[in-house]
Amino acid sequence: MKTLLINTLLTITLLASAPLLAQEGPLRVGMSGQYFPFTFVEQDELKGFDVDVMNALAKEMGREVKYETANFSGLFGMLESGRIDTVANQITITEERQKAYIFSDPYVYDGAQVVIKKGNTEVESVEDLKGKTVAVNLGSNFEALLRELPYADEINIKTYESNLERDTALGRVDAFVMDRVSASQIIKEKPLPLELAGPTFSQITNAYPFRDTEAGRALRDEVNRALATLRDNGTLASISEKWFGTDITQP
Amino acid sequence: MDVLNVEYMLGLVPVLLRYLPLTLQLAGIGMVLALILACLFAVVRVLRIPVLNQLTIVFISFFRGTPLLVQLFLFYYGLPQLVSALTVIDGITATIMGLTMHFSAYMAESIRAAIVGVDRSQTEAALSIGMTNGQMMRRIVLPQATRVALPTLMNYFIDMIKATSLAFTLGVTELMGATQKEAAGSFLYFEAFIVAAIIYWIVVELLSKLQHYLEIRLNKAYSR
Structure with a gap:
């Protein structure tokens, strides 16, 4: 039946x-x-x-x-x-x-960027992520990029389905890593207290x-x-x- | 940014309401199918029909014992990997299949409990006047069991409505999916999700009213 x-x-x-x-x-x-x-x-x-x-x-x-x-x-x-x-x-x-x-030919050239809550002086570049909690999007390649760092063992990586910008602004994590372009755009246009920390640390091509x-x-x-x-x-x-x-x- | 953006919330209400019919459709179809399945399972379990009884036990054990999201992924991503023609299972179908099987497993147990709870004298009386097992079930036991099972079944329906919010992972933009995308566009998370929460709440509240009405009707025979 x-x-x-x-x-x-x-x-x-x-x-x-x-x-x-x-x-x-x-x-x-x-x-x-x-x-x-x-x-x-x-x-x-x-x-x-x-x-x-x-x-x-x-x-x-x-x-x-x-x-x-x-x-x-x-x-x-x-x-x-x-x-x-x-x-x-x-x-x-x-x-x-x-x-x-x-993959098709690349149509966007970008870099990985560390983003922090405004006023967080503890993280000024990717080297400062040692011992910190860092948010990345689930399934994104930024997690892999972080794991390639020589001090990857000391980074507490937290994966998010969405809303990691908000959690960083709330101070639940020390930073998040995203591509520079969208990170700058979020900071410019959206009402969240965030800022870029240091230069990009890895070249990425999207297709x-x-x-x-x-x-x-x-x-x-x-x-x-x-x-x-x-x-x-x-x-x-x-x-x-x-x-x-x-x-x-x-x- | 700390002030609630009421204007945005009001603007979002009609947008999100467009996705409510799909949410209700998923839960509604899921509930009807789950009820049918659950009744069959419950009867099989109560009458201990050989073979079917064992199969039902395994089915209930699996679908109660694994998370709904895992089941949805199995139906949607897993099955087409085994049989490529099963790609035709779209997100909506996979969601309904998942909700149906998951909730029928739970509901079968509460229907079984309601059937078992019907006083033995009732079944004995039915059999003593020559009713068959089927007649006894249909005419004597199930009507009484319905009254007992209604509150818990309604509970599962409410739970199912909320469980449809998992469907966006399968690409079905229902109420929750629409909210997530709007929130990602505006970054006004609190505003977007509170609007969604209120919509869910109102729907469930209306259902509770319906349940209350149905309970009064089913209790008519018992009140004086």
Whole structure:
């Protein structure tokens, strides 16, 4: 009886979503919707640098885009299980990720930045993180960057699903590590008492990940061609100027 | 920044309310399916139907013994890894499946308790006038058990409504997901989450009213 019920349920599901199986259709792009100013929501509208760039790319490619938002920790699972085609969420190219996915050409060049609560004089650069509690986003590569430091054992790394800026401002952690661009933007635009601590400590390049399949490789090539066009005609630079007042799309 | 941004909160109310129907839909469908499953499980357990009884025990043990979030991840990310065609299970379906199985396991036990709690003289009387097991269940035991089980079942429904807030991890933008994204855009966490909390609270409060009304109705036969 029970298995029958489950089977019926599954069958209904399969039938109901059969149209999803078709390959044709919009480009399905995953993002967290929680990474200001790259992807965020205001009054129910999805906005940000990554939204603008992806829209421009899709227009260039002559395809529709469908955005799927989910918590960051769920995005790679969605990519892996074929529910989305790529992730537009400032995904940094790392060795680990390259083992599992293929990447487009980079479209953002940035650095890792330590951010502290305003007035915290104990942390002035990445060296001062020794013996401190540092927040990073769950699944982000900043945790890996911290673990590469020679004194990594002495850093208490705390991973967050979201809201680590708030916890740093509240003083629950000594600092958080994020990319310089969004960290500066958060400090500039949002009402949180935070400041940058020292210079960036690692160069990062961000790109779009794809599944390493025939379809994935074809899509990556298509995206690369569109990226090159947008770079040449100045679209990428102007989107970057709009959000950051500077061009972060060049090395 | 220390002053509550009331204007922002008021502006957020209609935005977040747009996602309430999905939240209620997830919980509503989940509750109906869970109730059906739970009743079947409870009857199987009470009548000790061979094989099914053992299977049910294992099912209940697993779905009560593991966190709902783990089950959701299993359905959504795990199953397609084993059978790639199961990618068709979208976030909404996976959430409903998870809620259904998780809560049916709990509800089966409280329905079983309600059935067992029906006085033995009632079942003996039913059998003595020649009712079959099925007739006895349908006509005598279940109606009485319903009255006993209602408060705890309502409790599970309320819990289920709140459990839908896990769905955003599977890419389903329901009330909580919408709130998280709005909060990430404005950095006004307190304002955003208090609005969401109040919406959940009001919904649950309305359900409690419904429960009160249903209890009065079910108690009619017992009041004089």
